[in-house]
Amino acid sequence: MLDPKLLRSDLTGVATALERRGFVLDVAAFAAWEEQRKAVQIESDRLRAERNANAKAVGHSKAKGQDAGALLVVGESLAEQLQGVEKRLEAIQAEVSNLQLGLPNVLHSSVPEGRDEAANVEVRRCGVPRQFEFLPKDHVALGERLGMDFEAAGRISGARFAVLTGNMARLHRALAQFMLNLHVADHGYREAYVPYLVHGTALQGTGQLPKFESDLFAVRGDPGFYLIPTAEVPLTNLVRDQILAPEGLPLKFVAHSPCFRSEAGAAGKDTRGMIRQHQFDKVELVHIVRPEDSYLALEELTGHAEKVLRDLELPYRVLALCAGDTGFSAAKTYDLEVWLPSQQRYREISSCSNCESFQARRLQARWRNPATGKPELVHTLNGSGVAVGRALVAVLENYQQEDGSVAIPSVLSPYMGGLTRMAST
């Protein structure tokens, strides 16, 4: 959510800033609602103050044993007036809040201009794609003999699911373990185990609700839950409604979790293989930082995700997402893309964002700034460190041998009981 004070004081400035994303803010409608809100709230505050004073007078009068009959009549009429005004105020505030929750974050000045992914800017490239002596297979073809089973998954759950067995399942687990250990041991993260079912409030805090409900799986029951689309949701919500001590910052959390996405808008996209699934695993990184540190933290966090790919010796590149391609809650985002030989191109494997105070405001996540002594909003960042399913795909494809076996990256070997090559399940 954007700062409501900013929306009042510089609405056209905000509208101009959001235009960069291609987002159109209806300035006139917004201003009209705001004007109404102000008028009705002033009236409501006035009536309440009057009612409070009157009620107090009744108390004093009764204490002295005087007749308070006249005051009671006044009070009755005030209560009646208040009821109507409060109802109107409530309706207006709901409308204003709805409008506010629909506004995306304002972009950082360093975000490149552009409408869509074609305008994303490559920041750097690491590693050189391997030259194959043979025609490289894709992970589906490779996985067929090595324990990746889409047919079985289809029987159980339908499209966009995978079953892994044997060494393939183990390699998947090895990747997650390796990433967790790296971030905990070398990058100073605190490991967290978090709920995979969350309520709507948590999702509103991180920005998925109310606007993107169709991307989520809702679970029936009372109370209803949503399946998390990323561990960013529970991890960032760890600081909801908290006032953090300055010496406790930054907080750095890492969690391995499954992620669940309806992929409602992705019909026909990446239908083959494990690239786009309803359920996939991810190791997620979250930083809670002082506002002045957040852009340094974004570089740091992105570097931590990159280290995973470097240790796995996978070629990748880093993109600065352009204005039109940056997500709703983010002020700035770097995507990491890993090389996939079968597609002869780089594919997203991590997304690292600085949300500044956008999520913190929705979460009421604050810290006590020693400079002012006041609670102020923190900045939140999140990034994949990295997507496990896609990392598995990248390892299979980049480490494949001509005979259809797959070499195990040396950093994963210890997690595979010393195995260096996967030839069968």
Added chain:
RNA sequence: GGAGAGGUGGCCGAGUGGUCGAAGGCGCUCGCCUGGAAAGUGAGUAACAUCCUAAAAGGUGUUCGUGGGUUCGAAUCCCACCCUCUCCGCCA
């Protein structure tokens, strides 16, 4: 799932219809005392919204788990829900 107890400020805890944003304590901040510290002692110490303002100051409102209700007036009475604890049942 059944029975019971409870949810009050950064923390503990008093408060059963009016003068309660809330006693007392702890913690914290500033001062006094001290060579310095501890002890002692004095003062201060919630958040949010909104109005006015360049800002500060200030005004008003809201907040005692959450939402509704009763009342001129609710931390206090009524209803629903959520959460925590104890016991029982079931279970990994």
